[in-house]
Amino acid sequence: MKINSIINRYLFKEMIPPFLINMVFFTFLFLMAKILFITNLVVNHNIGLSRVILMLFLFIPYFLVFVIPMSVMMSVLLTFLRFSSDNELTALKTGGISLYGLLPPVIIFCLIGFVLTLTMSVYGMPWGRASIKRLTMEVATSNLELGLRERTFNNNFKDIMLYVSEVDMKKGELKDVFVEDKRSESIVSTVVAPKGILFFEKERLIFRLRLFDGKINQVSMKNKSVNSIGFETYDINLDLKSAFSDIEGKGKIKDEKEMSFPELRDYLSKAENKNSKYFKALVELHQKISIPFACFVLGILAVSLGAQLKSARRSFGLGLGLIFFLFYYLLLSIGYVFKNSEWYPPFIGMWIPNIVTGGIGLFLLVRTASERQVFSMLAGFLKRNATLKE
Structure with missing residues (x-):
């Protein structure tokens, strides 16, 4: 029991550095996606540096809802890829510790990611979007010439x-x-x-x-x-169109992305008609729970991939992990596309990504724990890859 606790602490500590690195890296990438928006404000509307920095900061809670699950997956994957390539997993199995025995620190790590993502989803994202709207309206009121250029x-x-x-x-x-x-x-x-x-x-x-x-x-x-x-x-x-196109909703009326969890439930319970706004609010309600839950789904999948790809290059494992995350995000995007459809309930649209990806992760986990290759073609590729590496 003491050996297991030492190994669990060691495994947990190993996941922290890659998690922090991935958090910084992916957050930076998401912020880069806003460069054109920020550049437009600076060049055309004379926004000061302090407001630019504040606006970027207010975007971060929204990004973290997606960045944290992605970072959890990549940190678990990197840790188990290293354990596999260094034959540490083989040594642990020889010592009587199965792959299932290594799951407790992973579950705890995913639980922490779940709590962080849930906090950002329920509190951080609504606060961030509402704050961005207030900031943009302040910019608008202090720049009456907003978007107007002479002889253009x-x-x-x-x-x-x-x-x-x-x-x-x-x-x-x-x-x-x-x-x-x-x-x-x-x-x-x-x-x-x-x-x-x-x-x-x-x-x-x-x-x-x-x-x-x-x-x-x-x-x-x-x-x-x-x-x-x-x-x-x-x-x-x-009606401003392009200057603040990233800020949804108008005036003092909150849109669904600015509502907290209690506000969404209150709105849904009092809604008389099931119109497009009703379904958008219902999607947002389920999303606030389903995306944080992805920390568990992607974490278990990462364990399976990391242990399964012991003979592969680390870059190949990371690439495969990103493919699975994009697959998860694709399923989530399909739910968004049909969010106004009565025949495609929001519950299904927001939870199908977790169900499908989680099913794949559990399947791979069972196969990997029993030391069976998932796909024969993949196994052959990994062996050839290992031969070339040597």
């Missing part, structure tokens, strides 16, 4: 093309304004005005473009007719 057709606003000849930043005035409005399916409106102002309504959390002494030309797509209307004052509400 600006398409940062949904279904509206905006051209401004001159922007007076001190007075907040726009000169020689041209607007093409396609928000109506049947009517396309073009608005021309010599001057206007752009301001932000904090109460409604929207931008409003107010034009003066201009003219509206309305083209009816159905009747093929044109109407011209003059005005002294004309207001247009602007």
